[in-house]
Amino acid sequence: MAHEVLKKGGPGDGGPASRRERELAGLDALELGGGTRVRLARRAWSAAWPMAAAVLIALAAWQAVVWSGWKDPWVLPGPRDTLPVFWDQVTSGRFWEAVALTMRRALVGFALAVAAGVLTGVLVARFRVLRRAFGSLITGLQTMPSIAWFPLAILLFRLSESAILFVVILGAAPSIANGLIAGVDYTPPILLRAGRVMGLRGVLLYRHLIMPASLPAFVAGLKQGWAFAWRSLMAGELLVIIGDTTSLGVLLSQARELNNTADMISYMLVILIIGIVIDQLFGIADGAVRRRWGVDAA
Numbered sequence: 001m002a003h004e005v006l007k008k009g010g011p012g013d014g015g016p017a018s019r020r021e022r023e024l025a026g027l028d029a030l031e032l033g034g035g036t037r038v039r040l041a042r043r044a045w046s047a048a049w050p051m052a053a054a055v056l057i058a059l060a061a062w063q064a065v066v067w068s069g070w071k072d073p074w075v076l077p078g079p080r081d082t083l084p085v086f087w088d089q090v091t092s093g094r095f096w097e098a099v100a101l102t103m104r105r106a107l108v109g110f111a112l113a114v115a116a117g118v119l120t121g122v123l124v125a126r127f128r129v130l131r132r133a134f135g136s137l138i139t140g141l142q143t144m145p146s147i148a149w150f151p152l153a154i155l156l157f158r159l160s161e162s163a164i165l166f167v168v169i170l171g172a173a174p175s176i177a178n179g180l181i182a183g184v185d186y187t188p189p190i191l192l193r194a195g196r197v198m199g200l201r202g203v204l205l206y207r208h209l210i211m212p213a214s215l216p217a218f219v220a221g222l223k224q225g226w227a228f229a230w231r232s233l234m235a236g237e238l239l240v241i242i243g244d245t246t247s248l249g250v251l252l253s254q255a256r257e258l259n260n261t262a263d264m265i266s267y268m269l270v271i272l273i274i275g276i277v278i279d280q281l282f283g284i285a286d287g288a289v290r291r292r293w294g295v296d297a298a
Contacts, residue, residue: 109164109229112169118180121180124177138181142175150167164236179221
């Protein structure tokens with residue numbers, strides 16, 4: 001640091017020494033700030049270049065398939081024909097209205113799934129009789145394809161928002177519940193004994209010890225639950241078209257019916273990008289939990 005190269009002044013050097021200390025403090029701050037910026041830039045680059053490389057590889061593979069002549073260009077257009085269409089779509093107001101409707105459905109459905117999954121997970125983890133009765137059923141529901149629920153959903157709720165939300169909740173809640181149950185099951189026994197020694201019982205034991213200890217597995221369950229919710233929602237928007245509403249699923253279905261492959265691939269790219277962005281957000285949350293637990297370096 002800069003202050004290490006300066007000797008301390010004597011008693012009579014109060015004024016100049018104070019000025020030197022202020023100047024060197026500023027230099028130290030500058031040095032630290034510069035180092036922080038460099039570290040942040042390196043971290044951003046290390047996170048960005050693998051994704052950029054993956055995008056370039058995917059585009060190259062896509063173009064190679066087009067050049068192979070496997071399908072006619074009107075059936076499978078290449079990146080040069082599709083990316084301009086993609087840009088036109090993302091700069092239109094109708095497109096963003098569709099994205100807003102889809103994301104509203106996704107967030108509402110996922111929030112309800114989290115509430116249902118947490119309640120189910122806590123009850124099943126807390127009471128052994130419920131574990132024996134419903135533990136395997138929750139896993140079975142998790143493995144059931146979400147599209148299989150839509151005939152029942154349409155019979156119960158007709159072509160409505162409720163039908164879509166019903167399937168989104170059933171698709172996501174079992175994964176969230178299983179994540180919480182797994183976290184509770186793998187709470188170290190030594191922590192439980194320590195908590196009981198400290199006087200934690202019942203609800204207090206769950207609130208202050210078991211729930212924080214199960215957080216890593218719970219975050220993993222949330223991430224998996226979001227993946228199921230997003231897949232269920234896309235299937236629902238393709239099958240359940242409500243009046244004149246426009247969502248990403250509706251746009252995708254319309255492009256398919258019109259044999260407009262460039263538009264269809266553009267909407268698929270948007271769905272993929274949204275999924276990647278949400279996955280990155282869950283990755284940030286997971287990284288924060290890992291650092292909190294000392295599993296990962298900051």
